Amino acid sequence: MSVPTTATALAEVDDLVVTRRTDGEPVLDGVSLTLRAGEVLAMVGRSGSGKTTLALSLLGRVREGLTPRSGTVRVAGLDPFTSEGRSRVRRRLVGFLGQDPASALNPARRLGSTLHEAAALTAPRGRGAAGRAERERRVRAALTEMDLPTDPGFLRRYPHQVSGGQAQRVALAVATIGEPRLLVLDEPTSGLDPSLAEDLAARLSARHRRAGGAMLLVSHDRLLTETLADRTLGIEGGRLGPPRRPAPSRRPPPRRRAEPASSGAPLLELAHLRATHGRHVAVEGVSLTVAAGGCTALVGPSGAGKSTVARCLLGLHGSWSGELRLAGSALPTDFRRRTGEQRRALQLVAQDSVGALNPRESVRGALLRPLAASGNGSEEEAARLLERVGLSPALLGRLPHDLSGGERQRVNLARALAARPRVLLCDEVTSALDGETRDAVLELLRELRHAQGLGVLLITHDWEVRATADQVVTLVDGRMVDAEREAAEDGASR
Amino acid sequence: GPALLTGCGSGEESPARSDGKPRRGGTLRAAFTGAGAGETLNHFVGGTALDMVRARALHATLGDLDPSAPDGVRYGVLETIEVNGELSAYTLRLRRGLTFSDGSALTARDVLWSLRSPAEDPASLPVYKNPAATFDFAGARVENDHTLVLPTLAPVADGRLLLCQGNYLVVKENSDFSPEVATSGPFRLEEFVPGEGCALVRNEEFTHPELSDAPYLDGLELRSLPDSEARAAALTGGQVDFAHDLSPVTARTLGEDERFTLTSTSPPYVSGLFFRMNLAHEPFRDNRVRTAFKLAADREAMVESVFFGDATVGNDLLSPGFPDYADEIEQRPFDPDRARRLLREAGAEGMRVTLTTGPETPGMVEVATLYVENLVAVGVDATLEELPAGQLFADYPAYTRLPLAASFSVPTPALPLYQMSYGGQNPAALGWDRPDVDELVATARGTSGEESARAGLAAQRALWEEGNTIAPVFKPFTTAHVPGISGVAEDLFEQFPGFSRATLS
Amino acid sequence: MVFGATELLPGDAVSAVAGPSATEAERAAVRERLGLDRDPVTRYLEWAGGALRGDLGTGYTGGRSVTELIADRLPNSLLLAGLALAVALPASVALGLLAGARAGRRADRAVSTGVLLVAGLPEFVLAALLLWLLAARTGLLPQVSLVPLGGTPLDAPEILVLPVLTLAVSGVAVGTRLVRSASAEVAASPWVEAARLRGITGPRLAARHVLPGALAPAAQALGLMTGALVGGAVVVETVFGYPGIGLELQQAVAHRDIPLVQGIALVLCAVTLATVLLADVAARALDPRRGSPR
């Protein structure tokens, strides 16, 4: 059975059912969808509702552990599930940006070579010098569009040498460089600060529409969907429906004043941090404190050095100097010289949620290990932790790659909490979460702060997340920008 | 020449063409066991087959053994050897007009140096030191360019046989064995690559004692291939025309191939495979046990299975085929029942013994394997221990302590061989200490005629009856070559072919 | 270490040189001439000193300088190993990638099974098989590697074919597996997945996306393989009578030519060590993340 293709329908999904292989649970449950040329369709839904699964099906891809049961998919009249269809669809028709762009860049290849290859693959068959010059031009254009440096030095870097947001933008550049007729973007701006995201989105859509391309945008960032999308579809439990919430306002929500949790002595004090990446000074002169039961937000544009600060605090960064105190006693800069107690006291939820999970360890194992170390290694405790971060205990038996992006991020969070830290460092912990889930997570953090005096350092781009902090430290280019004033502006100073 | 070779293929073709003249020309390529890259042109220190063959191609011999000749020898550079009545001095007379490859004259001084210098060099092989045990080189006199007088240390009757064994060659006096040195043999060196081989061309200065126009070959290429399989493969692949010393199985497989002619040496040019009982080992002190061990060996089966019938059954004596070999002594039978009985009598039933062997020469391990089965069959608790290649004799003191050890012999006349390895409490004799037999051998060698024969027979009978050596098999040296090669058999030293008369058609 | 090891070999060159039937006096003379009567420490110091100066002493059999002797043979072995590598490396990378990039699929099964079949044959059986197929039966190639006298193996390239082939085939068998296991892992990574979703397939995917990640681990193992090729040619050199260092070592051991064994072992160690270090350096250079753990 197939639906006749109309001239304007670029992509059609008809009654697609995708189930889990193990238990036959549907992940997509009879999804039908038409995407016309030039249309931007936003897809919103809770974490784990099937957005990524649907997006991937347009490329003829079903992740291992899932199997397509029935239904058809057509892109420009081609079936991406057949091998000829697949190669044409992927090569020429569809540009795709995955949810974890950082892990989509080959760590053994330089950024430049990945970009050049993408340009060459999609270029009109120009060979020789002319072709090369054309490719270079396109790469430069793509980088400029993404607000990335275009110098050869940057292109010569490896993925692990750029920040999470930069990696995401490189991946976005790779996806868009060939100007495909259909762009499928899965959380394209999760690692970017809002102003940059908005800016980028505007540029992207302007160009894209000009060229008459269609776009499927999966994002929980209402700002973004609102700016870009012609139409927004909600997805819930694998079924399409109208968006659950009416489109919210364009403006950032009023910043809630966070109730100062406790005014005791700072739990974590950092002073005069200086960190380098080789010869390049990534961060300099950063000082911050996290109070017991308090929450400090570390914000700043992508590439400012936020993740670097977090890694320094944890003692993971190789070359840094500065003073670090935990509850008044000094912490060695290198984690190897910290005691087990000291290590457990600081926990990080890393920005790259894929890399931080052992691909061969089930969720259960990942949670039980820190739980056992902190003295309560029972399965119930693990299940309870999962529930607290809004996940079903059924996930305990799963491996990381059987999880959706948001689920992975929350497993990471649960694991960090399982170690019963005194200070929790969250690096973009809500970037892949829809508003509802994010609020639940923030609520959990708040609760822990109050109940256990947990100190939280939040690295975030999200205004709403930032608003929960009682202190804000802003980094620009590795330096602090008048934290006091920012804080005062936020009305969050103590 | 003597019929030293028995053909088992199409046989040797006549060296003469229809017009009676052997064909001249051609280059013969032959493969031998050689040493590695350490190989030198000094044959006094290198004992491989290749060393021997190369040396005999490059250097003229004093003479070769030839039982059919009046003196028992055929002379090379020599005209005659005269011995005085007391058997105390030998006079060597050289042929006139001999020259080295550079045209310089070959004199008696060269002959003396060639005999004497290896005896004085500790590095040289024992075989080249043997003359020094008989002759007094310090008292040697060079009478003129063609006459050399060698006094003996004690009266010796077989001095001619000793000097003209085929391996005493004439080297230019004070030679350093560099490739440039002038040589006296049928060929001269053109190219020498240690460990790989050498290329030789006809030495036009050489005059053959019997054949005026020999050597016939234009060139000779001798290649070093240590592995028997590899030599056979080179032959079947057409890379060489002549492959020396093939293992029994290889020989058998090549024998099925009509493209090649296989020849095996017959006695005396055969190598003995021995098992030697150590008299320091208690049970072997009893001659009944020794005899039982000799009776237990199924010699026919060994010849059949290991050598496909192409070997000689041994009679627990050394060197069959040589003139001094006692073929009057009856062949020892295969009699397991008697062996069992003797063992019972000696109270050695179920005795435990380990036979130690190694792949030192083809067939040695196989024969030992069968022998152990034979021993088990007569009620000896025998086991075999096979050492890796090169290890059996490596630690010689340890070897001399083995209870039952394998060994092998190279073709040497029986009595000199006895003196070399059994006489005078030699540790190599594994406890054999019989001054009376030593005496008999000395008499046999020091006298001639009837007396010598009687003493020789008595010595060998003692060895047969009480000796500690089981000599079940003598294996031939098998070579294979393409048809059309002839004249090799006429110039043979022991198992080593010479090419001075060889022709190629 | 090489020295110590060879000292432990039972027996000494005395018997080999003097012959089994030598008398005790003769043996003592030989022992003195070879310097074996002095204590091992003195001999070691002399040897080590000489080795540093490039002088490895004199071989017992023939009395040639060991250094000279090795200089004769080593180039032949290096040529053999080099050619075998030149065949084996690209082939194992290509096959390993083909199998690894499609791990679990039919191509992988075919390559893996085939490679295993070959690897399952001991080297001398493989040599015998190739010999029988390509030389003995068909007469296409010479069965024995007789180098033209006074020339190099390159003067008669046909003699190199079989030894190189044997070495290369068994090298490919090992190499392919190493590359396969490294690339299978990379092929399952999210970034290769992302490349697939960009429509990159086939050779391009393998060469540009899988290979870079697989090279570093594979280089390590391939380095070792290379070392093994140089030293491990003993069997092949014996079977084909190829005048290389492996054949020489085997003969030297059989003749208890201690200085020669020591010299060859030392040179082999040096060559292998060099390749292993080279592989290490290569692996480091090929892995951008080395030295900067995340």
Place this chain on the structure above:
Amino acid sequence: MRRPSPDPRGSGGPGVLTWCCAAVCLLVLSVALLGPLLASGSPTEQVGPPLAAPGAGHPLGTDVLGRDVAARVLHGGWVVLVLAVGATTLATLLGAGGGLWLGLAAEHGGEWVMRAVDVLAVFPPLLLMLLLATGAPDSDAAVLVAVGLAATPFSLRVVRAATRRVAATGYVVTARARGDGWPAVVRHDVLPNVAGTVLADAGIRFVAAVHLTATAGFLGLGRGAPSANWGRMIRENLPGAPLNPLPVLVPAALLAAFAVAVNLLADRLAEHLADPDITRSGA
């Protein structure tokens, strides 16, 4: 309604090939281990002319000394297998243990230990085998140890490389930073992720061990002449192959089949241990 994507790989579970391998393994193992019980004749007794073609009483003919090939095949397997399996186990244990340790202890002088191991690794295995085997001549245990030791540095290197790769991943760093000790990290994070490599490597080691053991026969090491041993049989009878190829072919085929089957099984096992889904991804 048709299925949009015909599943390219069929369902999971062991395939035909895996079953074949298991069957071959079992067969060879039973020949090797039960052979001595099944064989009617003695493996060392001479029963006929050498290299005779198959005939009544001796279904595979006779070998180079006229012994029954069938009896020798039945008797000659377990030595090779025990040796190869033992040596592989030794090499894998030492290699995996050392490799893990060296991979993780890269900072603390591990580099230097590795160099030392390299020196060991480059020591010619031939010499190593000669040494150990001459120290204890005629002993199979020496061959086992020698083969095992010769293979160890190789394993060690491969495992170390894999370990270092894993040790640099986010999850290991996270676990370490979280306060997990090395034992826990090794057990949960490192081992599962290098297990595939270790197993695949063990497979390679196994083939190498079979070869080395056979080569030990080639060099005349280990139990000597009369004992039947597949590696030895091949060598003993190789020159006679044109007359009766069976004494060479049968043991060679058994050896090769076993090596291949064990390897393939090790591969499959590695895959399943790892997690079938991870290693079999592909669009």
